Amino acid sequence: MRKGDRLKEKIIQKEQIGKWLEKLGKDYEIWAPVKRNGLVLFHPISSAKEVYFNFLNSKKTPKDLFFPQSEVLFSFPKEEIEKEVETILQKPRIVFAIRPCDARSLALLDQVFDSEDYQDPYYIERREGTLLVGLACTHPQQSCFCTSVGGGPFAKAHLDLLMADLGDGKYFVEALTERGEGLLEKNDSLQEPQKKDREKLAKIKEEAEEKVKSKLVTKGLEKKLDKIFDSSLWDRVHQRCLGCGICTYLCPTCHCFALLDEKDKARVERIRNWDSCMFPEFTVEASGHNPRISNRERMRQRVMHKFNYFVERYGETACVGCGRCIQSCPVNMDIREIIEEIRNE
Amino acid sequence: MNDLYHPRSVAIRKTVVENEARDIKTFELVFLDQEEREKFKFSCGQFAMLSVAGAGESPIGIASSPLDDEYLQFTVKRYPTGVVTTALHSLEEGSEIGVRGPYGNFYPLKAMEDKNIVIVGGGFAFTTLRSTIRYLLHDKNRSRFRDITVLYGARSPGELIYKSELKQWEERDDVNMYVTVDKGEEDWKGRVGLVPNILSEVAPSSENSIALVCGPPIMLKYTMPPLLDLGFSPERIITSLERRMSCGIGKCGRCNIGSKYICKDGPVFTYKELRELPEAAI
Ligand SMILES: Cc1cc2nc3c(=O)[nH]c(=O)nc-3n(C[C@H](O)[C@H](O)[C@H](O)COP(=O)(O)OP(=O)(O)OC[C@H]3O[C@@H](n4cnc5c(N)ncnc54)[C@H](O)[C@@H]3O)c2cc1C
Numbered sequence: 095m096r097k098g099d100r101l102k103e104k105i106i107q108k109e110q111i112g113k114w115l116e117k118l119g120k121d122y123e124i125w126a127p128v129k130r131n132g133l134v135l136f137h138p139i140s141s142a143k144e145v146y147f148n149f150l151n152s153k154k155t156p157k158d159l160f161f162p163q164s165e166v167l168f169s170f171p172k173e174e175i176e177k178e179v180e181t182i183l184q185k186p187r188i189v190f191a192i193r194p195c196d197a198r199s200l201a202l203l204d205q206v207f208d209s210e211d212y213q214d215p216y217y218i219e220r221r222e223g224t225l226l227v228g229l230a231c232t233h234p235q236q237s238c239f240c241t242s243v244g245g246g247p248f249a250k251a252h253l254d255l256l257m258a259d260l261g262d263g264k265y266f267v268e269a270l271t272e273r274g275e276g277l278l279e280k281n282d283s284l285q286e287p288q289k290k291d292r293e294k295l296a297k298i299k300e301e302a303e304e305k306v307k308s309k310l311v312t313k314g315l316e317k318k319l320d321k322i323f324d325s326s327l328w329d330r331v332h333q334r335c336l337g338c339g340i341c342t343y344l345c346p347t348c349h350c351f352a353l354l355d356e357k358d359k360a361r362v363e364r365i366r367n368w369d370s371c372m373f374p375e376f377t378v379e380a381s382g383h384n385p386r387i388s389n390r391e392r393m394r395q396r397v398m399h400k401f402n403y404f405v406e407r408y409g410e411t412a413c414v415g416c417g418r419c420i421q422s423c424p425v426n427m428d429i430r431e432i433i434e435e436i437r438n439e
Numbered sequence: 440m441n442d443l444y445h446p447r448s449v450a451i452r453k454t455v456v457e458n459e460a461r462d463i464k465t466f467e468l469v470f471l472d473q474e475e476r477e478k479f480k481f482s483c484g485q486f487a488m489l490s491v492a493g494a495g496e497s498p499i500g501i502a503s504s505p506l507d508d509e510y511l512q513f514t515v516k517r518y519p520t521g522v523v524t525t526a527l528h529s530l531e532e533g534s535e536i537g538v539r540g541p542y543g544n545f546y547p548l549k550a551m552e553d554k555n556i557v558i559v560g561g562g563f564a565f566t567t568l569r570s571t572i573r574y575l576l577h578d579k580n581r582s583r584f585r586d587i588t589v590l591y592g593a594r595s596p597g598e599l600i601y602k603s604e605l606k607q608w609e610e611r612d613d614v615n616m617y618v619t620v621d622k623g624e625e626d627w628k629g630r631v632g633l634v635p636n637i638l639s640e641v642a643p644s645s646e647n648s649i650a651l652v653c654g655p656p657i658m659l660k661y662t663m664p665p666l667l668d669l670g671f672s673p674e675r676i677i678t679s680l681e682r683r684m685s686c687g688i689g690k691c692g693r694c695n696i697g698s699k700y701i702c703k704d705g706p707v708f709t710y711k712e713l714r715e716l717p718e719a720a721i
């Protein structure tokens with residue numbers, strides 16, 4: 095490790111986190127995992143006491159902090175437009191304790207919303223105004239497979255800071271960007287990591303990676319998918335699917351949306367809502383023609399988009415292995431099994 | 440930076456009902472701010488999102504020529520259940536709507552120079568071909584292209600659109616016009632027959648030629664074999680696709696066929712490209 099890198103590594107005592115967040119809260123709106131009614135979701139917090147540190151992952155992804163499930167883009171009459179876009183964020187934000195897989199998903203969404211030709215100001219403004227403080231996963235779940243799709247429970251990519259719970263009342267914190275360093279500077283009780291802290295970190299990292307038991311073989315998958323587009327496999331794999339769309343709504347990389355108008359007496363609002371390729375209406379045309387006529391075509395689209403089309407377009411798989419689609423599907427569809435079946439076809 | 444999804448304001452200067460069923464109308468639009476027209480640089484084959492506040496947006500091919508520099512024209516079919524197309528049709532001249540674009544790719548006008556051009560259109564999908572014909576036939580451009588053949592068909596005489604323009608083109612001697620209908624009527628003196636059949640009859644030479652084809656999916660499907668028979672290679676057959684859209688800019692994930700977004704990588708594709716797509720596109 096280079097000397098410069100070490101400067102960015104610190105130890106924070108667990109009981110100091112509250113004070114640190116309090117200080118950061120003066121300049122930033124802080125969003126963190128909060129457990130309410132048994133459900134862990136990201137919420138804005140005013141005190142570290144609200145943070146639920148022992149979460150596995152949040153039920154919904156934090157993607158809606160950047161790409162809300164429903165948002166007003168602008169309203170008619172048009173005078174109000176400029177104002178609205180410029181005040182997307184009242185205050186810079188921190189997403190505190192975001193998981194590495196979810197941070198990676200944002201980098202994938204960047205490819206879509208921050209492409210060279212068309213930049214989406216709503217998304218970009220939120221993205222630029224938000225720092226990501228990651229929390230490494232020490233307890234990956236049975237449904238996690240991040241290590242198969244380019245991530246890992248301690249992956250640092252796309253984060254400003256990565257924290258890891260050493261389990262002895264200490265967090266190991268590494269600043270990964272200048273902005274992340276800036277956050278660390280706000281903490282006046284930082285300690286230098288000792289040799290035994292580093293050893294501990296290496297150990298829990300290794301243990302965590304080992305706990306990610308499911309392995310998906312994605313090598314050659316893109317090419318394989320090219321070959322089996324018309325395979326009878328698709329007749330089988332969609333059979334149970336209800337077309338409820340949950341897998342896409344909970345997926346951190348899904349980005350499909352619909353633009354539509356809502357009106358009341360005074361004004362018309364143009365809204366952007368999440369949409370889902372698992373819904374029949376998604377592709378139905380005004381003439382009544384629907385090029386994706388059944389669940390078969392829709393399931394195929396979802397799999398192809400993530401493991402073939404997105405790869406071809408942007409060079410990366412549009413799945414970060416978070417396992418949400420596996421956990422929440424009402425009929426236990428498992429993307430890992432589908433991929434396995436494809437590979438064996 | 441704020442205007443990605445924001446339509447520009449335009450006024451409907453004129454509307455023309457194009458067909459007997461009265462569900463196809465051409466809208467002539469002028470920008471409220473003329474500077475916006477200058478910024479709206481497009482080429483033949485591109486489309487724009489037409490926006491009616493309260494109803495939403497629809498992608499519609501640009502029917503006027505890039506050289507029609509004062510206005511834009513769009514020819515829109517109203518669907519009985521169609522929210523935006525119905526709202527558009529109900530608007531009076533003088534009403535204000537929005538335009539966002541231009542989007543998508545365009546016909547290969549440069550590559551068409553010094554070549555014979557065969558244009559095959561059907562129904563109301565003739566719109567961007569009309570833009571192209573206006574462009575090719577413009578005094579400034581005509582000499583850069585060789586023979587121009589236009590074959591256009593509709594279900595019945597009453598469903599032919601751009602009637603007065605068809606007549607003007609028929610009167611010119613620098614374009615070979617063939618207008619046909621699937622089913623004639625008593626006073627119809629023109630051709631009767633389906634577009635693919637008439638195409639085989641007319642048999643335009645494929646020598647140094649490019650074909651542009653646009654029409655309902657069924658017409659596209661049956662027009663490809665005769666074109667191939669005439670010797671047009673798949674990369675010399677150009678067509679335009681349609682899929683349900685929302686954003687028009689490759690973000691909403693709606694309009695793809697395989698890895699291609701019709702709104703961004705299309706709507707114009709060569710037949711060669713279509714054949715390489717995993718899903719049957721036509
Ligand atoms: C590149 C392109 C060019 C087109 N050019 C023309 C044209 O020149 N003239 C014309 O009359 N029609 C054209 N269409 C079809 C036209 O977009 C639809 O008929 C229209 O959007 C229907 O809208 P609606 O609100 O009335 O229907 P609804 O059924 O209420 O649809 C709701 C929304 O879905 C989308 N949508 C529905 N059907 C289609 C469709 N077939 N294609 C794309 N989006 C759809 C639109 O955003 C629409 O507002 C074109 C489509 C594409 C993709």
Ligand code: SF4
Nearest residue numbers: 335336338339341423
């Ligand atoms: S969550 Fe399950 S049932 Fe619902 S659409 Fe996805 S795969 Fe189908």
Ligand code: SF4
Nearest residue numbers: 345413414416417419
């Ligand atoms: S496809 Fe499933 S496992 Fe992959 S990122 Fe989406 S929700 Fe997570």
Ligand code: FES
Nearest residue numbers: 685686687691702
């Ligand atoms: S219309 Fe949104 S991606 Fe093509």
